[in-house]
Amino acid sequence: MKQCPRCRQTYSDENLNFCLEDGELLTVISFEPLTSRYSDDPPPTVLLSEARVTNPANWPHSPPMSPSAGHQNLQQQPFSSPAFVQSRDKTLPTISLILGIASILLICCYGGIWLGAPAAILGFLGMKNVDRDPGKYDGRSMAIGGMVLGGVSLLGSLAFAFFAILSSR
Numbered sequence: 621m622k623q624c625p626r627c628r629q630t631y632s633d634e635n636l637n638f639c640l641e642d643g644e645l646l647t648v649i650s651f652e653p654l655t656s657r658y659s660d661d662p663p664p665t666v667l668l669s670e671a672r673v674t675n676p677a678n679w680p681h682s683p684p685m686s687p688s689a690g691h692q693n694l695q696q697q698p699f700s701s702p703a704f705v706q707s708r709d710k711t712l713p714t715i716s717l718i719l720g721i722a723s724i725l726l727i728c729c730y731g732g733i734w735l736g737a738p739a740a741i742l743g744f745l746g747m748k749n750v751d752r753d754p755g756k757y758d759g760r761s762m763a764i765g766g767m768v769l770g771g772v773s774l775l776g777s778l779a780f781a782f783f784a785i786l787s788s789r
Contacts, residue, residue, distance in 0.1 A: 622646035635666050712746030713759030716766025723773035732770075732777030739770025 623630045624639035625647055631639075637646055716739050723735035743766035749757040 621649050623649045635664075637663065637666075708756060708758035709749075710746075710757070710759035710762065712742050712749060713762035713766060716740075716743035716746055716770065717762045718766075720766040720769025720773065723777075724769050727773045727776045728780065730777045730781060732773030732775070733781075736770040736772075736774035736777060739766045740774060741770075743767030743770060 621630060621632055622634070622636060623646065624642065624644050626644040627639060627641050629639055629641055630649070631646060638644065639646055719735050719739035719742065723732045723739055725731070726735060743763040746757070746763035747760055747767070750760040750763065
């Protein structure tokens with residue numbers, strides 16, 4: 621007698637090694653002495669006459685797959701190469717966000733002027749790309765973040781420069 625430690629399902633087939641419900645390794649629950657149960661011999665190899673069907677086409681528990689727009693139905697083409705999905709371009713929003721973060725860190729050294737302005741411009745361009753062609757471009761939230769950080773650091777650096785000019789007089 622064997623039992624699944626996860627779902628507690630018991631099986632009387634001694635040749636079965638894995639639970640049919642969740643695939644967990646079955647443990648022996650017989651009342652024989654411990655020395656005979658835990659020997660150094662490996663379990664016997666089971667030879668099957670044919671392969672078990674694990675995913676038949678007419679499986680009663682799973683709904684049939686319907687092809688949707690842009691996706692291939694993998695059950696219709698079982699031996700075709702997998703379709704690779706090309707990721708959308710996030711270059712401009714990523715650069716905008718990186719420049720925006722760097723400009724915030726260097727705001728006291730007038731970094732907002734030299735890094736904040738390009739961050740805001742690239743963020744604006746990245747957001748326009750996403751609005752124009754959302755199937756090709758992505759990263760709208762990164763573009764907005766880069767624009768905001770760039771604008772804040774640009775204004776902050778200009779304020780630092782203004783106060784530096786006023787304090788020198």
